[in-house]
Amino acid sequence: MISADKIKEIVKSQSVLFEGQGQWLKRETDIGSKLISGYVLVLTGVRRSGKSTLLKQFSESVRPSLYLHFDDPRLVEFEVLDFYKIEEIYGMDSIYLFDELSNIPEWEKYIRHLTERKGKAIVTGSNANLIGPEYGTLLTGRNLPQELFPLSYNEYLSLRNYAKGNDSFQSYIKEGGFPEYLFHPNTEILRQYLIDILNRDIIRRYSVVNTEDLNRLTMYLMNNIARLYSIQNIKKALDVKSVNTLSTYITYLEDVYLLFSVPIYDLSYKRQLINNKKIYAIDTAMVNSVTVKVNQDIGRLFENTIFLHLRRYIREIFYYKKEFECDFVVRCPNQEFQCYQVCYQLNDDNLKRELNGLVEALEFFKLEEGTLISFAQTDYFVINNKKINVIPAYEWCTLNPIVNK
Secondary structure, X not given: OOOHHHHHHHHHXXXXXXXXXXXXXXXXXXXXXXXXXXXXXXXXXXXXXXXXXXXXXXXXXXXXXXXXXXXXXXXXXXXXXXXXXXHHHHOOOOEEEEEOHHHOOOHHHHHHHHHHOOOEEEEEEOOOOOOOOOOHHHHOOOEEEEEOOOOOHHHHHHHHOOOOOXXXXXXXXXXXOOHHHHHOOOHHHHHHHHHHHHHHHHHHHHOXXXXXXXXXXXXXXXXXXXXXXXXXXXXXHHOOOOHHHHHHHHHHHHHOOOEEEEOEOOOOHHHHHHOOEEEEEOOHHHHHHHOOOHHHOHHHHHHHHHHHHHHHHOOEEEEEEOOOEEEEEEEOOOOOEEEEEEOOOOOOOOHHHHHHHHHHHHHHHOOOEEEEEEOOOOEEEEEOOEEEEEEEHHHHOOOOOOOOO
8 A cells, every 4th residue: 555645746756757758749649539538548559669758748738637657666565446545636537647557456447447437547558468368358348449659750750850751761760769769879778678678578577487588589580570480480490499488479579569470361360370470570770779680681671660650550461472472461440451562672673573462462352553662762553454553661651551542
């Protein structure tokens, strides 16, 4: 338990830590418009992506509201019943903004009771499965999910005061989107982020014992972004005994938004599971900070950047492969499919292969148009009555792919 006076003291001291930061950058994520009385907005995303700053910006623009960050060691004795002390102090009219709430056992019980009384709350966490399986049913139908990623290309342009174009997009690939790193570009910051994510969000949360295998797996996948992988191949490469352990660790890495697996599109879910997957990382600058050779492969870093832009808007992302391969097939919320091919630079050696892969996917999904995203080229092709629009990344990454087909 913790006293009411201690809660007020901590709330006041935390507000001082964020003074001025609310003016840093307006994010594209509008949490205010999605907040509904009687529901909890669950904001998840990788550690250091800006969730806390977003909540503070929101708290400064909306009154009454109460911001409390539960990573504070002074709250180590906070218990679920202490939430009601917060209500006594700040009232039920306040919008409660609880940061890293998963640090408090059984928090879902209180939030459920709050939503039943039509209270408003936003909670954050660094895990896609913030609502744990033990109490998750308590918030079924009562939670609104929202993800926050590191800065998009549009947000990066705003922060750097750059114009869109080849030069700024090249810088974006190099610098990535972690806000604090962009203010203080020291690669040690990114390496420490990775250590914190592994230690605090995976090892501690899941009580991982074999930390060496987890670290080696992470480095293996980071070194192979935008490439196919299979559990069996990783098992041989790392000399790890258990396939199940590797599969579990990959799930953990995905849950904390560090890495993303993209399956093949197949009407058979079983074949989706057993076929090779492609791997992508949360941030290209982080990849460069912990790998040696990837930063020399601009094509893979470019493809990773395109993936991240898609993933901000769409969850269901696949690759397509029959005779040829198409990099991304996405199923939009309206259930429509879109097909994308990614090629840093089209030339005589790769043009036919890239176009064939996209056309094959378009024919399978019975689509009339597809998009080929290049670094700087603009063009179009008509093949087998399918129109292929070639668009430079600096143009495409300023668009919402769901709205702008």
